[in-house]
Amino acid sequence: MGCKSMQAAVDLHTHSTASDGTKSPLELVREAEAIGLGALAITDHDTMAGVLEVLDAGFSFDINFLTGLEISARPPDDFNRGDELHILGYGMDPGDPGIAVLLDRLQDARRTRNPLMIRRLQAMGMDISLDEVAAKAHGGLVGRPHMAKVLMEKGLVSDMDTAFMRYLGKGCPAYIEKYREPWEDAIAAIRRAGGIAVLAHPGLIPGIGSRGLRLLLGMMKEAGLGGVETYYPKHDAQMVSTLKGLASELDLLLTGGSDYHGDFKDDISIGTGAGDLFVPYGVYTELLNRLEKG
Known part of the structure; x- marks a missing residue:
């Protein structure tokens, strides 16, 4: 084109x-x-x-x-x-x-991982649901950036980077390993x-x-x-x-x-x-x- x-x-x-x-x-x-x-x-x-x-x-x-x-x-x-x-x-x-x-195979792994991470965030007292996170994906694949966006919009973190550094990044409390090809x-x-x-x-x-x-x-x-x-x-x-x-x-x-x-x-x-x-x-x-x- x-x-x-x-x-x-x-x-x-x-x-x-x-x-x-x-x-x-x-x-x-x-x-x-x-x-x-x-x-x-x-x-x-x-x-x-x-x-x-x-x-x-x-x-x-x-x-x-x-x-x-x-x-x-x-x-x-x-x-x-x-x-x-x-x-x-x-x-x-x-x-x-x-x-x-x-x-x-990769998408199935994401679908399995996402609710597990949401449950970890909820166990830390955070008001967040999988439905809210999925809405941020607009029909596309759901991932950690969408979780970070919800946390930020609810005032639970100040910005996207903080969400990853405190909760969603590797080694952080809500992180779950995912399948990699x-x-x-x-x-x-x-x-x-x-x-x-x-x-x-x-x-x-x-x-x-x-x-x-x-x-x-x-x-x-x-x-x-x-x-x-x-x-x-x-x-x-x-x-x-x-x-x-x-x-x-x-x-x-x-x-x-x-x-x-x-x-x-x-x-x-x-x-x-x-x-x-x-x-x-x-x-x-x-x-x-x-x-x-x-």
């Missing part, structure tokens, strides 16, 4: 109300178009419902649109720091049965659906360092990883340089995006991140070329 100048920026990491964003999928596309982005990918957590909403809209936009997804994955044992890896997928067929099975299976499912798998925001992996990144990316490349998210609001110039070097060495694509969530992260804007993000249009064309080559 659409055609843009090579000078335009792109945003290949955004979230809609289908997962934990506050803008609908079509609102995201219209906003990206309005500010002149050359391409957009919606990469909701563990669902492609937002992508399907855009594809089913039946009208065209003056912007290129790429199907996307962000999968919560279990890291390799040697790199497990008690957290998860996020693996982005681009260019997948949303109707692929393998992707559908994987996403059903094995990283190899996530990559394999993306590839079988015709897509390219990309490691999201590697600079956020705690204490990994450049040597650890080289080992991790090499291991994931052998399993089919196709790219690494390089341009990202929390990647400083040194991290961007390191990732560019590793991508060149390992023949990985560079990608990038704002990780826009709307009001849930009100310091991050679509396209520009914290104000200084610029993801070149060439990132999108290289990704498209690789997809077309299969």
Whole structure:
């Protein structure tokens, strides 16, 4: 859809109300178009419902649109720091049965986890219900940001960050571990659906360092990883340089995006991140070329 100048920026990491964003999928596309982005990918957590909403809209936009997804994955044992890896997928067929099975599994895990976390909050004396939280999701997947929003609106916390630091973050009183897809299976499912798998925001992996990144990316490349998210609001110039070097060495694509969530992260804007993000249009064309080559 659409055609843009090579000078335009792109945003290949955004979230809609289908997962934990506050803008609908079509609102995201219209906003990206309005500010002149050359391409957009919606990469909701563990669902492609937002992508399907855009594809089913039946009208065209003056912007290129790429199907996307962000999968919560279990890291390799040697790199497990008690957290998860996020693996982005681009260019997948949303109707692929393998992707559908994987996403059903992840969504079932969310549905099991959410009421358990609500009960923990209630046991701490907090006036919160699953119905209230689900209402914040506007029909999309329910997650911790929606719980934080209810806590904030009821005056139980001052802001979203406090909700996570006191109650909802890992190791906090209301936190419940969730199922994560094995990283190899996530990559394999993306590839079988015709897509390219990309490691999201590697600079956020705690204490990994450049040597650890080289080992991790090499291991994931052998399993089919196709790219690494390089341009990202929390990647400083040194991290961007390191990732560019590793991508060149390992023949990985560079990608990038704002990780826009709307009001849930009100310091991050679509396209520009914290104000200084610029993801070149060439990132999108290289990704498209690789997809077309299969």
